[in-house]
Amino acid sequence: MTDLSAEQRQIQDVAREFAARELAPLVPEYQRRRSLPPGIMARLGEFGLIGIMFPEEYGGAGGDVLSQALAIQEISKVDAGVGVALLVQVLALFPIWTTGTEDQRRRYLPKGLAGEIIGAIAMTEPDAGSDFAAIRTVARRDGGEYVINGRKTFITNGPVADFVVVAAKTNPGSGRRGMSLFLVDKGTPGFQVARKLDKMGWHTSETAELVFDECRVAAQQLLGEENAGFYYVMEDFNLERILLAAQCVGLAEAAYGAARNYALSRRQFGQAIAGFQAVRHQLVEMYAQLQQARLLLHQACRAYNGEDRVLWASLAKWISSEIVNRVTAQAVQIHGGYGYIADYPVERYYRDARVFTIGGGTSEIQKEIIARRLGLTQPGSRA
Ligand SMILES: Cc1cc2nc3c(=O)[nH]c(=O)nc-3n(C[C@H](O)[C@H](O)[C@H](O)COP(=O)(O)OP(=O)(O)OC[C@H]3O[C@@H](n4cnc5c(N)ncnc54)[C@H](O)[C@@H]3O)c2cc1C
Known part of the structure; x- marks a missing residue:
């Protein structure tokens, strides 16, 4: 498109170059293996393709949404599975930037934008897809902690995620006004990848069912305000x-x-x-x-x-x-x-x-x- 700014064209060129040189050679093997090429998120981070829209102080580039879209477009042109893994990485980090505390931003954004840690967003449940407000995962307050119980499905990056942004009801009677978001790190007791799902396509993107069984997180893992998650x-x-x-x-x-x-x-x-x-x-x-x-x-x-x-x-x-x-x-x-x-x-x-x-x-x-x-x-x- 001729209406792109110099910055947008430059990002598109970097992403195109990355896709051709770094990604294309890996596609046949990892399509066969049905897994995200190891280290690819870190390479995307090194090329500056994750943090395009994020502030420079956290390692981003302070760019616009079209620049991020162009980068994802070029990656998806070569492999849509890696394209969606990148997309979800951006989406998992985005609410940390827009609603997180300074401590949360410092803990997750620089590493996330560098691709050193991988994120996922866990919204969908076996019985709540389109009707997202009907999720049944619950987080109850217990002193200085929240205890999360529930099941999530179709979670992109789930099998490889270092942290997951999880939606749960904190006030189950209040519909949309009773939902909150939590940051749950890999290895937190009670949080498990139940199984990896086999898909028709997007074979280089890994998708999982996740289980939260009496999963305790510190109250500081609440993202934004309680009950504002929806x-x-x-x-x-x-x-x-x-x-x-x-x-x-x-x-x-x-x-x-x-x-x-x-x-x-x-x-x-x-x-x-x-x-x-x-x-x-x-x-x-x-x-x-x-x-x-x-x-x-x-x-x-x-x-x-x-x-x-x-x-x-x-x-x-x-x-x-x-x-x-x-x-x-x-x-x-x-x-x-x-x-x-x-x-x-x-x-x-x-x-x-x-x-x-x-x-x-x-x-x-x-x-x-x-x-x-x-x-x-x-x-x-x-x-
Ligand atoms: C490969 C893959 C990756 C995904 N990644 C993620 C992820 O990372 N995180 C996450 O949280 N979710 C993820 N999802 C979930 C995805 O967003 C849901 O599958 C989607 O929102 C639809 O929900 P559902 O599958 O439960 O279908 P349902 O909501 O059960 O819908 C079934 C059918 O009914 C129709 N329908 C439902 N309600 C209405 C209505 N009101 N009017 C008309 N038609 C209706 C739908 O259009 C559809 O045709 C992923 C899904 C897939 C397949």
Whole structure:
């Protein structure tokens, strides 16, 4: 895009370089092993790709949300699993910066931004996904400690996390006003990774079910104010939607690029298949959808600090996640049988794309959020 500032272009170049040189050589092996390449978070930290939006005093770069989005886009173009591991690292550190005490910031941010410690965010539960306010994990106060009991699932970075931001009810009768966030370190008695989950895609990202059984944490591990957790999470979700949209743009770009190259080189009936109007038009449609997703992402970044930030973040997440599913499916189609074979990257792109209309709030939930923003959920009222 030509409207990028010099700083934004520079970050995108660094991330592109990192993805090509450091990440791409590791992808085949760690896709097979189904694990996050060891040390990759520290390398992301060394290249300054975690702390882009964070203040310099904690090791960040004081940049904007579009710069962070561009970095995640470039990483996801090469591997969406590592892309989401980076995204979750940012999301786990973000509330520590915005709501944490100075002591918490000093303990977690410099190491987290350097990638020396890995973070996770544990919101979803076996019986509470879209209906996040219905979580059942509880944290009860006991003197100078909180005792956490509950179960979390689908937690990205869970198996490798050094710390987890956990949402729990501190006042179970009060719905959204009775939820708090806690920082739980690996090794805390009562906190365990119950099992690692096997997924359709995102194979280089590790996902877990977590258990908290009489898990005691010092009261200083409470993040922000007691009972204000729901509102902190909503801010984190908003950032998450933008960064997921960036992942979708990166992956759609990779799929379009692969399909284009294939269509120009694959020959049937004596000519390159791009010579057939049906194939050519599919590529044009893919390109148009990719640009649509990109423009929405940029608009969501522009709106990030304004009144309409929730509307644009949800629009960007919903549309780009639907687009990446269509574009990766078209890329497989253009590859014919080879698109179904793991030797070609489009097979992975197609599997990696599937989760984007689900994770971080499903398409149905994004539409509900948008409907609320448009004043459509209370018939009789005006927007
Ligand atoms: C690979 C992966 C990684 C993830 N990483 C994390 C993580 O790091 N941390 C974390 O906390 N969570 C994580 N999640 C959880 C993710 O955010 C949830 O899966 C998602 O919010 C949907 O919740 P659910 O799976 O319980 O589906 P449900 O809420 O049970 O939804 C099932 C279906 O019902 C529909 N539905 C539900 N409610 C409504 C409604 N009101 N109107 C219309 N339709 C509705 C949904 O759209 C969906 O189609 C991850 C999930 C996956 C798959």
